Amino acid sequence: MLLIQSLGGDRLKKILEVQNLHVSFSTYGGEVKAVRGVTFDLFEGETLAIVGESGCGKSVTANSIMQLIPKPAGKISEGNIIFKDIDITNANEKQMRNIRGVDISMIFQDPMTALNPTLSIGHQLMEGLKQHQNISNKKAKEKAIEMLNLVGIPNPEERLEQYPHQLSGGMRQRIVIAIALICEPDLLIADEPTTALDVTIQAQILELFGKIQKETNVAIILITHDFGVVANIADRIAVMYAGKIIESGMKEEIFYHPKHPYTLGLLHSIPRLDQKDDELIPIDGTPPDLFSPPVGCPFTARCPHAIVACEKMYPLRHESSLSHYVDCWLYDERVKNMKQTN
Amino acid sequence: MIKYIIKRFLMMLLTLWIITTLTFILMMSIPGSPFNDVSDKTSNEAVQANLESHFNLDKPMIVQYYYYLESIVTLDFGPSIKKPNDTVNDLLGRGFPISFELGIISIIVAIISGIILGVFAALKHNGIIDYLAMSIAVLGISIPNFVLATFLIQQLAVNLELLPVATWKSPSHMILPTIALATGPMAIIARLTRSSMLEVLTQDYIKMARAKGLAPYKIIIKHALKNALMPVVTILGTLLAGILTGTFVIEKIFAIPGMGQYFVESISQRDYPVIMGTTVFYSAFLIIMLFLVDIAYGVLDPRIKLHKEKGD
Structure with a gap:
């Protein structure tokens, strides 16, 4: 990210770059396009949270980096994964064995079975x-x-x-x-590390992540569906929906200035203790079928602000700051002008 | 641990007592006696009475039961009724080493080949090796060992003259009986290992082992196989019993001078001391094997505790 580079100068090294990653699984029912063009990068000592609901492709993204997706059913059909300037997208098992555990480590969801x-x-x-x-x-x-x-x-x-x-x-x-x-390792991928734990234990484990990062300067990718977890330890947040990152930004930007209607919906559905009579607002509907994902914005069917364009074409990226972008037509200048004229 | 072993030992004695008592009741409830063989025309009533008193068969049932228990406790079963030149202990001493050799070789072959077959089938799930291994397994389970034995003799010994037809003299004599006896248990172990491996391979800890960058053989042997073997150990007890009874048939077909022949003959001939001796011996052997299986459980899976520790 440009912003981080400008803030941190030359000291920060980019350790991971995921470019336009596509992952699909062949099943009896057809090809499931689980990840459809995910791009992000990660600097040393940074924590990136990938947030999204079940089945949005966040775990698949994480497993693809480690090449732990079940083969031959699952495959990286497009895109590159570059770890410390080396492209590991097509690394074979033997090469991956020297990366797994040494350079990139992974923490799984359920410690009872891991x-x-x-x-x-x-x-x-x-x-x-x-x-x-x-x-x-x-x-x-x-x-x-x-x-x-x-x-x-x-x-x-x-x-x-x-x-x-x-x-x-x-x-x-x-x-x-x-x-x-x-x-x-230089990179730690934590796939829902606190989901299976008691709330009090969750807090302890999150605290531990902070402490470890301070001591070892390890970069962390945190996969979660829990914004509470994110608020605690993330530097940056990427919100995933139906195999795509639909919004990404610094933690403050996402929490205080969420852009995408989906992100807004997620934030509204967090229970809060500091506000009385604040009803939880669920997001109606279900995510689209990934056997044949929609051509337009995948959130259209559930979006309260959807316009005709949403269904026809995937939104162009709108960058509201150096670190914050959103894939949504509502922020397109032309749409804004149209609304004003109406 | 020692406390557990002592406890188990007492339980084993109790089991043995129940088995021997049941055998005694069954033995006595079979009509006929060792001496009323119709073909034996020399025997008249006086001779029979003499013989019966010699072997204490004329005494009341409870006294006979007492003598019976005494012979078990002292491990001296006396002479065989039908083979007067041999004591029961002579027969066991001669037959057991051969039966044991056949049984132990077969079970080892069955375990090793079954596990290897099962593991490869699981690793190449739905591949050619899997289908091949499972075809062998299905054949192994469905073909009775006496059919397999005669088939092997016919093909390998008679037609191709590769191996000796029968008896138990050199290692080459051992091959056919071992295959005949081991195929069934091997097939069961292979199927069980395969299904249990397939289940274990989807577990999180296998993924975690892969995420550590471990070598594949370490993942398979240390992480997967150790867990997958639990069900195999469970049925090992039953398989041992199967091998034991299988030896009777196989020994008969291959004319192997093991214990099996004495056991089967003794029953049809009402040779009471031999029935007693072989039953006690076989049961004791099986009980000890089952005990060893239980010990193996604890070694494989630390969650299974054989004894209660303090504070548990």
């Missing part, structure tokens, strides 16, 4: 380290204990011998985070 029940915590922590680094058992153990300390787990030495079922959900998610960070 850890192998039959292997000890210590084994699961150290195996990635041993795979990628020529390291002695003693050193690996020291590193594992260091990581457990970092993520705030008491008595780390005892924990190494324990198994996942002996730990609580919050503890397990801390372990998962420790596993993801043990090889000191």
